[in-house]
Amino acid sequence: MELLLTLLLLCSLHSGVLSCPDGCQCSEPRVHCSGLPDFPSAVPSSTSTLYLSQxxxxSLKPEDLAGFSDALNIFVIKDSGVREVSPDTFDSTPNVAALAFTGTEIQDLPEALFxxxxxxxxxxxxxxxxxxLRPQWFSPLTILSQLDLSRNLFTSVPVETFHPLTQVQYISLSANNISHLSVETFKGLSEMRILRLNRNMLQELPLGVFDDLVNLEELSLHDNLITHLHHDLFSKTLRLQKLFLSHNRLTTLPQGIFLNLPLLSQISLYENQLESLxxxxxxxxxxQELWLYDNxxxxxxxxxxxxxxxxRLLVLSRNHISHVSGGAFRGLEQLGEVSLHTNLLTTLQAGTFQGLPSLVNISLEHNFISxxxxxxxxxxxxxGQIDLSNNSFPNLPKESLDALGAAEEVLLQQNPWRCDKDIVPLRDWLKLHPSKVNQTLVLCESPLSLSGEMVTAQTDDILIPLSSTEEPVVTSTEKRRKPNTPPTKRTTESPVVKTTPTSEQEEVTSSGQDQNTMVSGDTSIILIVVAVVCTAVIITVIVSCICWRRNKSGKGEIGRGNKNSVL
Structure with missing residues (x-):
């Protein structure tokens, strides 16, 4: 009998331990519940981790946690409709080490909640x-190491808010509406490793605000409204490894601001208004990477x-750069890629890329280099690759082409190639190096008769016109030849082609001569009008083509969401 009672008792205890609330998944000591209309009941008393989502x-009350309050160590409510948390909810949960309310409807919390x-x-x-942001929330949390306050509606940070958090290593205030920081906001936080202040409304940073963050490794300040930085702002953060300053309103950077950051391995300065370096x-x-595009x-x-x-990577694309000094890249012996596309370059200095033995890729497209x-x-x-597409090259002489022989791949499309005798070196070079260039994309732009045709398809008799002494001149008589009758070659210079009638047309009576004179005058006027109209049409077509080409190439790259479009 006693054995039976013992077995029954053990079975009841075992079933109690293995019980799991409806709508939840339990893996002792963890319970995960999703989509519940009410707080789960009958949560096992041994539960140390409770995760509630959707x-x-x-509301959340003390009695909701009463059955497992001593065992609770991790408590998470995510993407749920919680609006209110009672003041004494966590009074009986002294062992909680991790607490999260993320994606909730909470607008405020009791000051003494923690x-x-x-x-x-x-x-x-x-x-x-x-x-x-209430400083009282954090006053008892003396061993807190991670604090995430991102994506809320905070507009200010009381000076004393974080002072009790002497052990904190991570604070995120990103994606709020904070417009001002005090010089003492982070006072005493010497253990801080990561500080994220991005996506706020900060316009300036007081000198000394980061001075106590002597162990800081990552600082995010991007996506703010910062207009200037003091040259000593980072003078005490000698361990800084990552610094993000992109998408602000910086116009200048003071000399020496980055002098005392020996461990810095990543910095972003793109999408500012920097005018000079x-x-x-x-x-x-x-x-190893420096991103300066969109300045x-x-x-x-x-x-x-x-x-x-x-x-190893230097991105200077989408600026207004019109001049690169010959020694601008001096000392960058490890540089593997430089991007200068979408600028205002018209020429390059002879020594611009000398002393860069590791260089593999050069992007110079979308400039005005001729x-x-x-x-x-x-x-x-x-x-490996040099991109010279969408520039202003009408042709390339042999010495320039010989220099391009150092690259495995050369991009030359969308240039205004003028297919005359000066294009011959390029044509011959393209034929000699079919693996370097996609020849089907290197097309004549002028003259109009050859527009759109491949440069490599042009023959000498088309590209090299006859000399002036051999050039055929089409007279009004020859215009009346049958289409398949070749004109007669002339060895002497011919007179200018006249638009008045020939001698054959002058066999008329004296009365007819007056009439013919009137017709001739009318004809001259008509021809002048036609010539003016044709000239206007040709100019319009040429200008439209140039604008279309520039517009297509410029917008095609800049409009892309892919970040690689800046390379």
Whole structure:
């Protein structure tokens, strides 16, 4: 009998441990519930992790956690309709180490809600509707290491808010509406590793605001309204490895602002309004990629990037650059790719790419380059691709083509190639290097009779016209020849072709002469009008083609959402 009672007792205890609330999945000690209209009942007392998602209950009370409060260690409510949390909800859950309310309808929280959560290590309140940041929330959380407040409606940060969080390593305030920070906002947070302030309304950063963040490794300031930076702003963050400043309103960068960042390996400065980069801007650092596209840079001076000896990618596309000094890239011995497309370049300096033994790709498309300096690719033994498409080349002489021989692939399409005798070197070079260029895309633009035809398809008799002493002149008599009758070659210079009648047409009476004179005058007027109209039409067609080509090539690249379009 006693054995039977013992077995019954063990079975009842076992069934209690294995019980799982309706609509939930249980894997002791974890419970995951989704789509519940109410807080789950009969949660096992041993539950240490409770994850609730897409639930529609709107409030959270102490009694909801009563049956497993001592065991609870991780509690997450995500993408649910919770609007209210009672003040004493977590008074009996002292072992909670991770707490998250993400994607909820919560607009405010009781000031003392976390007062008994001294073991809390991670707190996430992101993607809710909180509008007021209350310092009292964090005063008892002395061992908190991760705090996520992103995607809320905060507009300001009280000075003392984070001061108790002396152990915090990660804070995210991104995607709020914060417009101002105090110089003491992050005071005492020496253990901070990652700080994210991106996607706010910050216009300026007070000098000293980051001075206590001596162990900071990542700082996100992109997508704000910042107009200027103090040259000593990052002077104390010597361990900084990643710095994101893109999509702000910076017009200048003070000399020396990046001098004391030896560990910096990633920086973004694209989509600002930078007009110049002063030499001495960058100090020695571990930077491997530098993104500067979509600014207003107009010139690149000597030694601008000289200290960036580990740089492998330099993106300068979609600026207003019209001049690149011959020593602009000096010192970049590890540089593998440079992008200068969509600028205002009309020419290149002879030594622009010298001293760059690791260079593999050069992007120069969408500029206005019409000629290349002799030997401008000298010393580039590993060059893979150079993109010269959509520039202003009418032709390329032999010395320029010899320089292009250093590249494995050359892009030459969408240039205004003029198919006359000066295009012969390019034609012959294309035929000699069929693997380097897609010949079907290198097309004549002028003269109109050859427009759209492949350069390689043109023969000498088309491209090299007869000399002036051999050039046939079509007279009004010859115009009346049958179409298949060749004109007679002349060895002497012919008079200018007249538009008045020939002697054959002058065999008329004196009365007919007056009439013929009137007809001749009318004919001259008509021919002049026709000539003017034809000239206007030709000019309109040429201008339209140029605009269409520029518009197509420019918009086609810039309008792409793919980030690679900037390379």
């Amino acid at each position: 639930c529609s209950f709107d 007062q008994n959560l001294q073991k809390l290590n991670s707190l996430s309140l992101k993607s809710s509707k909180l509008s007021v 002063v030499p001495g801007l960058f100090g020695p650092m571990a930077l 207003k840079l107009s010139r690149l001076e000597d030694d601008t990037f000289r200290n960036l000896t580990q740089l 000629s290349l300096p002799s030997g401008f690719l000298q010393g580039l033994s590993h060059l």
